Amino acid sequence: MEKQSEVVLFGTWFSTYCIRVALALKLKGIQYESIEEDLNDKSELLLQHNPVHKKVPVLVHKGKPIAESLVILEYIDEFWNKTPKLLPEDPGERAKVRFWANFYDQKLLPSTYPIIKSSGKDQEKAIEVCSELLKVFEEGLARDFPGKCPFFHGDNPGYLGIVVGANSCNYEAFNEAVRVMIDPEKHQAFVSWVAALKDHPLMKENIPAHDKVVAKIRDYFNIPQV
Numbered sequence: 001m002e003k004q005s006e007v008v009l010f011g012t013w014f015s016t017y018c019i020r021v022a023l024a025l026k027l028k029g030i031q032y033e034s035i036e037e038d039l040n041d042k043s044e045l046l047l048q049h050n051p052v053h054k055k056v057p058v059l060v061h062k063g064k065p066i067a068e069s070l071v072i073l074e075y076i077d078e079f080w081n082k083t084p085k086l087l088p089e090d091p092g093e094r095a096k097v098r099f100w101a102n103f104y105d106q107k108l109l110p111s112t113y114p115i116i117k118s119s120g121k122d123q124e125k126a127i128e129v130c131s132e133l134l135k136v137f138e139e140g141l142a143r144d145f146p147g148k149c150p151f152f153h154g155d156n157p158g159y160l161g162i163v164v165g166a167n168s169c170n171y172e173a174f175n176e177a178v179r180v181m182i183d184p185e186k187h188q189a190f191v192s193w194v195a196a197l198k199d200h201p202l203m204k205e206n207i208p209a210h211d212k213v214v215a216k217i218r219d220y221f222n223i224p225q226v
C-alpha cells in the first residue's frame with residue numbers, strides 16, 4: 001500500500017474529470033490525499049504542476065505531476081498494474097475503448113454545454129445535436145462491444161465506464177437542474193448501461209449526492225431555482 005502523501009489528487013469535488021481519477025484510485029484501493037482547489041483562486045502548487053492547461057485534475061505521484069484525466073487514468077492502470085484493470089489486455093480492444101472515450105470527451109460531453117447555456121428554440125436544437133451524437137455513441141458501442149454493457153471490464157466499471165459514469169451517473173441531477181436532456185425512450189441503451197453503472201458499489205459510494213449536484217449545477221451555471 002502507498003504511503004498517503006505519495007499520491008496526491010488536486011481537484012474539485014464536482015468536476016467530472018476529477019471524479020474519474022478518484023473513482024480509478026478507489027477501485028484499485030490506492031490511498032491518496034485529496035486537495036480541494038478553488039477554481040477562482042487556484043493554488044500556486046496547482047499552477048506549477050499544470051503550467052500548460054492550469055486545470056484540475058492533477059495527480060502528483062512521488063512528486064511527479066500528471067495532468068489530463070485520460071492520461072492520469074492510463075498512468076494509474078499502468079503503474080498499479082494489478083486487478084482490477086481499467087483497460088482490456090488485447091490491443092484491439094484497448095484501441096476501441098480509447099476511441100469511444102475520446103469521442104465522449106471531444107464530441108458528446110461538449111454537446112451538453114449549449115443545452116445548459118441556452119433556452120427556447122436554441123435549446124431544442126442543442127438537444128437534437130446531443131441526441132444525434134448519443135445515437136452514434138450507442139450504435140458504435142453496440143457494434144464494438146456486442147451483447148455486453150460497454151462500461152464494464154469484467155465485474156467492475158472499466159476505463160470507459162469511469163470516463164462516462166463520472167458525469168452520466170448524475171444525469172438525473174442535470175434533468176432536475178436544467179431540463180430533461182436525454183430522452184429515455186430514444187436512448188434506452190444508454191440509459192440501461194448507465195443504470196447498470198449506478199448500481200455498482202464503486203459508483204454508489206463515490207458519485208456525489210443528487211441534491212448537492214443539483215445545487216452546484218444551478219450555482220455554477222447561474223440557473224434560478226424554479
Ligand SMILES: N[C@@H](CCC(=O)N[C@@H](CS)C(=O)NCC(=O)O)C(=O)O
Pocket residue numbers: 015016017039054055056057067068069070
Ligand atoms: N481535458 C481536461 C479537462 C479538465 C477541466 O476542464 N477541468 C476544469 C474543471 S471541470 C478546470 O480545471 N477548469 C478551470 C479553468 O478552466 O480555469 C481533463 O480531462 O482533465
